[in-house]
Amino acid sequence: MGKDKFSKTFKFSDINYAVASREDKEAMFLEYSELLNSLDSGATTKITINNRRLNRLDFEKTILIPKTGDELDEYREEYNKMLLEKATGANAIVQDKYMTISVNKKNMEDARTYFARVGADLIAHFGRLGSKCVELETDERLRIFHDFYRVGEETAFHFDIKETRKKGHDFKDYICPDSMEFEKDYFKMGNRYGRVLFLREYASYIKDSMVAELTDLNRNLMMSIDVVPVPTDEAVREAESRLLGVETNITNWQRRQNSNNNFSATVPYDMEQQKKEMKEFLDDLTTRDQRMMFAVLTMVHTAETKEQLDNDTEALLTTARKHLCQFGVLKFQQMDGLNTVMPFGTRKIDTFRTLTTESLAVFIPFRVQDIYHENGIYYGQNVISKNMIIADRKQLLNGNEFILGVSGGGKSFAAKGEIINQV
Numbered sequence: 065m066g067k068d069k070f071s072k073t074f075k076f077s078d079i080n081y082a083v084a085s086r087e088d089k090e091a092m093f094l095e096y097s098e099l100l101n102s103l104d105s106g107a108t109t110k111i112t113i114n115n116r117r118l119n120r121l122d123f124e125k126t127i128l129i130p131k132t133g134d135e136l137d138e139y140r141e142e143y144n145k146m147l148l149e150k151a152t153g154a155n156a157i158v159q160d161k162y163m164t165i166s167v168n169k170k171n172m173e174d175a176r177t178y179f180a181r182v183g184a185d186l187i188a189h190f191g192r193l194g195s196k197c198v199e200l201e202t203d204e205r206l207r208i209f210h211d212f213y214r215v216g217e218e219t220a221f222h223f224d225i226k227e228t229r230k231k232g233h234d235f236k237d238y239i240c241p242d243s244m245e246f247e248k249d250y251f252k253m254g255n256r257y258g259r260v261l262f263l264r265e266y267a268s269y270i271k272d273s274m275v276a277e278l279t280d281l282n283r284n285l286m287m288s289i290d291v292v293p294v295p296t297d298e299a300v301r302e303a304e305s306r307l308l309g310v311e312t313n314i315t316n317w318q319r320r321q322n323s324n325n326n327f328s329a330t331v332p333y334d335m336e337q338q339k340k341e342m343k344e345f346l347d348d349l350t351t352r353d354q355r356m357m358f359a360v361l362t363m364v365h366t367a368e369t370k371e372q373l374d375n376d377t378e379a380l381l382t383t384a385r386k387h388l389c390q391f392g393v394l395k396f397q398q399m400d401g402l403n404t405v406m407p408f409g410t411r412k413i414d415t416f417r418t419l420t421t422e423s424l425a426v427f428i429p430f431r432v433q434d435i436y437h438e439n440g441i442y443y444g445q446n447v448i449s450k451n452m453i454i455a456d457r458k459q460l461l462n463g464n465e466f467i468l469g470v471s472g473g474g475k476s477f478a479a480k481g482e483i484i485n486q487v
Contacts, residue, residue: 070175071166071409073205074183076190076197078161081430082276082448092193093272097425099189101355104182105293107167112288112407113279113429114160116211121219123151126438127454147442150452157282158436158451161429162200162208166409195430208407210239215256215284215366250373251398256366257373260394260401261380262415263361267388270423274387276431278363283376285365288405289427292358292416299356300349307342314339345420354421360413361427363391364405441485 081092103109128144131137165182169175183199190197203223211218228235245252250259279287314335321329348354365380367373377393384391394401400412432448440456457463465482467475 068168068170069166069409070169070172070179071164072179072183073162073164073200073208073407073409074186074197075200075204076161076163076195078159078433079194079430080433081428082273082432089272092430093425093428095189095193096428096430097354097421099186099193100291100357100421100425101353102185102189103291103293104165104167105295107165107182108409108411109291109293110162110164110166110288110407110409110411111291111427111429112162112164112286112405113275114162114208114212114407115157115279115281115283115285116160117215117218117284118151118158119218124148127151127440127442150442150445157284158434159279159431159449160208162407163197164407164409193430205407206235206239212284212286212366212406213239213241213253246398249393249395249398250370251402253366256368257370258364258366258402259373259377260362260364260398260405261377261391262363262394262401262413263384263389263417264392264415265390266417270387270389270426272426272428274384274389275427275429277383277387278380281365281376281379283365283367285363286405286407287361287363288407289424290360290362290404290411290413291424294356294358296349296355300346303342303346303349303356307339307346310335310338310342348420348422357419357421357424358416359419359424359427360404360411360415360417362394362401362405362413364402441482 079092081089084092127147129140131140163186165179165186167175167178169178187197202225206223207221210221210223214220223235223238225235228238241254243252243254250257252258275287279285314331317331317335318329321327349356363380365373365376367376381391394413397413404411404413432446434446434449434451435443435453435455436451437454437456437459440454440459443453443455445451446453457465467478467482469475469478
């Protein structure tokens with residue numbers, strides 16, 4: 065990653081946040097805030113949500129029933145046809161979530177020790193949330209970039225570092241697109257188009273559903289939030305000096321009024337407001353165990369044509385406006401923006417916004433869990449993510465099943481269907 069800078073990516077699984085009750089949501093929110101609080105102020109953290117296209121060949125290999133050459137083949141064929149229809153009708157996008165931590169260390173040994181400690185901490189925090197967090201190996205990490213840069217060639221991924229070295233190739237040759245052309249406000253990657261946006265204006269109150277709505281687009285896209293935690297003592301010092309500045313302004317204003325013999329003047333609204341907000345911020349840092357963080361939110365989306373790209377951009381800008389936020393297109397910074405969004409661990413965009421832990425936790429990356437077991441059986445469609453539910457009961461902790469429903473709801477039919485599927 066450059067001189068003395070190292071990074072590591074962790075992949076974490078989704079949890080059922082969107083369908084949880086209010087109390088459960090609050091508990092998850094607080095647990096996630098605690099996770100953000102535990103981030104080290106000596107390192108930068110990037111939280112990435114990656115929408116990637118469902119790999120058709122992988123799907124056919126893992127889900128469809130192979131033919132055996134007996135008299136039941138026609139039924140297998142019919143069942144497979146139904147599954148393929150469902151797959152094309154369903155959301156063909158799979159969502160992955162990553163956390164990339166990058167840090168400056170003198171050598172690789174120091175970095176390894178650091179990541180081992182931080183990784184264990186992260187895994188424990190995600191575990192409390194009910195999310196499974198795993199470290200990514202080099203080739204798994206390269207696959208993220210390969211699948212983003214080379215859409216449609218996902219199945220061709222096969223990377224062997226020894227083989228590559230033997231040939232004298234660079235691993236970058238393997239994952240990068242055939243060509244990259246950067247324009248003022250979009251870029252061309254091979255024969256696909258892409259554009260990087262950043263969050264320019266934040267609303268005073270943001271709903272926790274905003275991230276889910278922004279990444280709901282049925283396209284290849286990535287959204288990253290870069291987090292740079294500030295050491296608490298520095299943050300408190302800064303907040304105290306700001307508060308002192310506001311109070312000095314108020315005192316000077318009152319002194320000027322008094323010299324004009326106006327002894328009953330009330331302090332102007334904007335000064336009162338500044339003082340109140342600064343006090344609240346200081347309270348958050350000192351008594352409510354929150355941290356001050358700098359955050360940058362960037363997003364890249366790709367499309368087949370320029371028209372489609374413009375339509376998608378408009379849809380994303382509208383979604384942000386609905387939440388009273390404002391996205392901006394990066395002008396002449398598309399390359400820097402792309403390097404910032406991708407989970408390499410670098411940050412080239414400086415549109416920082418100061419947030420407390422709680423206001424950053426609102427950008428909660430969790431939505432709903434998708435069940436997608438290999439060699440599983442099709443059970444229907446997830447109402448929220450519109451993805452297929454493919455489950456294998458043998459892989460569950462407890463593989464029992466209850467079929468509940470009103471009279472005539474199709475319970476016995478479902479049971480018979482289940483028996484046939486298992487057979």
